Structures are given as structure tokens and as C-alpha cells.
């Protein structure tokens with residue numbers, strides 16, 4: 001773990017809670033739905049690949065949504081989501097492993113387990129198609145990537161800067177999320193993805209003994225822009241910067257408006273590249 005860097009108090013509290021949570025007793029064995037296939041299928045259908053997040057609340061959310069997670073996930077899929085992310089962290093995000101299991105039974109798209117997994121045994125709490133590993137918070141990233149793959153998970157490795165990206169690629173990550181949220185200050189800045197992502201496409205290394213690429217070729221890395229995407233204009237901005245998919249929670253959940261239409265919120269983003277979009281899509285009232 002990169003313990004030398006500053007963390008927001010809420011994040012320190014999240015990590016403390018994560019360290020205390022126990023793992024499962026036996027290794028799970030997942031038959032995962034492919035995220036790259038789901039992304040390709042959305043693109044073929046003219047939808048922006050969006051991983052929509054069931055996020056009841058968070059340290060930065062404006063409120064809590066107590067809706068049934070299955071109803072939320074089904075609304076997200078109705079709005080064109082290529083995949084679903086489910087927070088399973090209970091004490092700061094209002095999530096649960098049970099919610100993920102119910103969601104995964106109800107939808108046929110890949111489901112990401114969004115949590116703060118620090119140790120191998122914590123992977124065995126619930127089955128999911130994708131498992132988040134946050135590069136900054138784990139000691140043995142390569143070992144955990146291997147352990148996740150042994151169980152059938154597709155590991156999604158989250159990074160925030162170029163150094164973490166390099167570590168993720170070096171550890172063999174093939175699905176990488178660049179988090180626009182700075183976990184030291186909890187501020188979001190879409191420029192993070194724009195500055196970090198191009199390096200994922202450039203970085204490659206040859207294995208000296210075989211001459212083979214020792215990690216995924218740059219074009220084989222699936223790049224996800226995480227956090228802070230709130231409008232169709234943001235979606236297009238992240239796509240222009242090279243995002244294969246976007247992970248969106250707050251803009252879809254719209255925590256401040258309990259009766260907000262989650263399917264419509266999702267559709268607004270998944271249709272951001274559809275031709276003929278003329279609405280005030282950045283929501284600033286200017287119609288630009």
C-alpha cells in the first residue's frame with residue numbers, strides 16, 4: 001500500500017473499516033460475463049459503454065437513495081448501461097454483498113463488485129463478474145490480480161496517476177480504471193483521465209528472455225474513466241481522451257432527488273454520442 005500519501009478522513013475511515021471486515025471461508029468460482037464483450041456490444045448498438053453504479057450513498061453524496069438495488073439496476077440496463085457496478089461496502093456507501101447477488105441474478109450484463117478489497121480472502125465474500133482492486137491500497141497488486149483471475153473474476157485495477165498506472169501495467173492488469181476522484185481531497189477533475197490515459201496506450205515492455213510483450217499490448221488494455229462524469233459533454237470529453245467505457249454513479253443515482261428517473265439519467269449518458277443530440281446536454285441552461 002502506498003501509505004506515504006495523504007488521505008481524506010473519510011477514505012481513512014473506509015480503509016479502517018475494510019481492514020476489519022472478514023473474508024469468505026472458501027474460494028469462489030465465477031463464470032464471468034465478459035466486460036470487453038459487453039463494451040463491444042454497446043458500441044455496435046450505438047450506445048456509449050457506461051458502467052452504471054448502484055451507489056445508495058457515499059461520503060460525497062448529497063443524500064441517500066433507499067430504492068431496491070434490483071429496480072435501480074434494471075432501470076440502468078433499460079437506459080442502455082453496458083454493465084452494472086454495485087457498491088458492497090456497508091458502512092460508508094450503504095451497500096451489501098446480498099444486493100450484488102440479487103442484482104447479478106436479475107440482469108444479464110456484467111456486474112462489478114465495487115469495494116475496498118485489501119486481502120485475498122475478502123474476494124470470497126460474493127461472486128461478481130468484475131472485482132475492483134485499488135492500486136494505491138494493496139500491497140501485492142500482482143498477487144491479488146492473479147488470485148482474482150484464479151477465481152474467475154476480471155480484475156479492474158483502479159489508478160489515479162501515472163506511477164500507479166505503470167504499476168498496474170507491470171502487474172499485468174488488462175482492465176484499468178483511471179479515477180478522476182482524488183482520494184486525498186475527494187475532489188473530481190476530469191483532467192486526471194486526460195493526463196493519465198494516453199500513457200496506458202504508449203507503455204509497453206518486451207520480456208527480455210522471449211521478446212514477447214510481458215503485459216497486455218496497449219490496444220488490449222480496456223480503459224475506464226471513473227468518477228465525476230455528469231453530463232453528455234463530460235461523456236464525449238472522456239471518450240475523446242480514450243475511454244473505452246465510463247463508470248458513473250452520482251449522475252445516474254441523482255442522490256439529491258429521490259424520485260429521479262434512473263433509466264432516463266442513464267440514457268442521457270449512453271446516448272451522448274448518438275447523432276442528432278441537440279438538448280442542453282451539459283445541463284447549464286445555455287443549450288450549448
Ligand SMILES: O=C(O)c1ccccc1NCC(=O)[C@H](O)[C@H](O)COP(=O)(O)O
Nearest residue numbers: 058059060226227228229247248249250
Ligand atoms: O464517491 C465517493 O464519495 C467516494 C468517496 C471516497 C472514496 C471513494 C468514493 N467513490 C467511489 C467511486 O469510485 C465512485 O463511486 C465511482 O467511481 C463513481 O463516481 P461518481 O460517478 O462520481 O459517483
